[in-house]
Amino acid sequence: MYIRIDKTIMEQFPKKTYDEFVMNFFEYPDEPIKIPSIEEMVSALKTSPDNYYITYCAYCKTPGLLQAPKKRNPKEDPSPCGMCGEIDPIYKLFSTLNKVKLFCDISNEIKNLHPDNCAWLMHSRDIERILFGQCVISIATGCEIFFKEVYCVFMNEIFVRPDKDLYDYFKKRVENRFVNYGKISDDYKDALGIDLKKIINSNNSDVLYLMFQIRHILVHNNGIIDKKFIENNKNIKILKERGLSYSKGDRYIISIDDLKEFEMNLMKLITNIQSEYHKIFLNVAIERYNQHP
Numbered sequence: 001m002y003i004r005i006d007k008t009i010m011e012q013f014p015k016k017t018y019d020e021f022v023m024n025f026f027e028y029p030d031e032p033i034k035i036p037s038i039e040e041m042v043s044a045l046k047t048s049p050d051n052y053y054i055t056y057c058a059y060c061k062t063p064g065l066l067q068a069p070k071k072r073n074p075k076e077d078p079s080p081c082g083m084c085g086e087i088d089p090i091y092k093l094f095s096t097l098n099k100v101k102l103f104c105d106i107s108n109e110i111k112n113l114h115p116d117n118c119a120w121l122m123h124s125r126d127i128e129r130i131l132f133g134q135c136v137i138s139i140a141t142g143c144e145i146f147f148k149e150v151y152c153v154f155m156n157e158i159f160v161r162p163d164k165d166l167y168d169y170f171k172k173r174v175e176n177r178f179v180n181y182g183k184i185s186d187d188y189k190d191a192l193g194i195d196l197k198k199i200i201n202s203n204n205s206d207v208l209y210l211m212f213q214i215r216h217i218l219v220h221n222n223g224i225i226d227k228k229f230i231e232n233n234k235n236i237k238i239l240k241e242r243g244l245s246y247s248k249g250d251r252y253i254i255s256i257d258d259l260k261e262f263e264m265n266l267m268k269l270i271t272n273i274q275s276e277y278h279k280i281f282l283n284v285a286i287e288r289y290n291q292h293p
């Protein structure tokens with residue numbers, strides 16, 4: 001994660017950290033310099049071409065300092081951790097969602113290439129089916145990885161001593177557990193005290209449940225509905241509301257509305273989890289940066 005260094009953050013630095021930051025800012029001059037006051041540093045930061053950030057890798061618990069041009073926003077364009085190469089789990093998911101938007105645009109562009117040609121339209125419908133299928137697989141997999149990694153970094157941060165790292169241990173324990181939305185919800189509540197059901201209502205979680213079910217038939221049954229899919233989704237309201245009834249052996253037709261709905265519900269969850277995530281890591285990151293030799 002990234003915390004932009006401003007007045008409030010500098011006020012939280014012990015003298016040693018502050019001096020070190022100032023030296024870094026002035027690129028370690030050969031001659032000793034008079035350390036400027038916080039107010040002086042605030043104006044120096046204002047006129048600097050760069051912003052400065054405290055970074056904290058939630059995976060390997062490494063704190064650091066990042067200097068980035070003001071026009072670049074590391075939250076949108078994050079740097080991988082220099083120690084372990086990981087990028088924040090939230091940005092991994094954002095980049096998956098951007099990829100999905102691109103797939104939808106490509107599909108639309110293909111359809112509009114020859115709008116009056118029937119054969120082309122049939123062909124573009126096949127392309128759309130394949131691309132939309134890939135979109136669901138990407139979103140569901142991105143979502144699963146996000147919940148798995150956030151769970152493991154939280155566990156590693158909350159329950160493990162700062163100098164120890166049990167991230168891989170937690171990851172091994174979770175394994176494929178999070179392919180199931182119900183289990184994600186239970187584990188978050190029991191271990192982390194985060195009640196996902198409070199964050200999104202049952203209708204929203206139905207949507208995510210359906211998304212995992214569709215991924216399952218795409219991956220395991222070529223997108224064809226089987227007995228288990230019918231059984232698992234008989235109470236899903238959004239299918240009923242749309243008047244969609246499916247039989248065994250039908251292909252599940254993924255629509256652009258499905259994709260929008262998956263994305264919307266996921267964004268709602270992520271935004272709320274992100275604030276929990278920042279609450280925990282904000283203080284930890286400053287503390288670790290201050291302790292950094």
Ligand SMILES: [Zn+2]
Binds near residue numbers: 057084
């Ligand atoms: Zn790292």
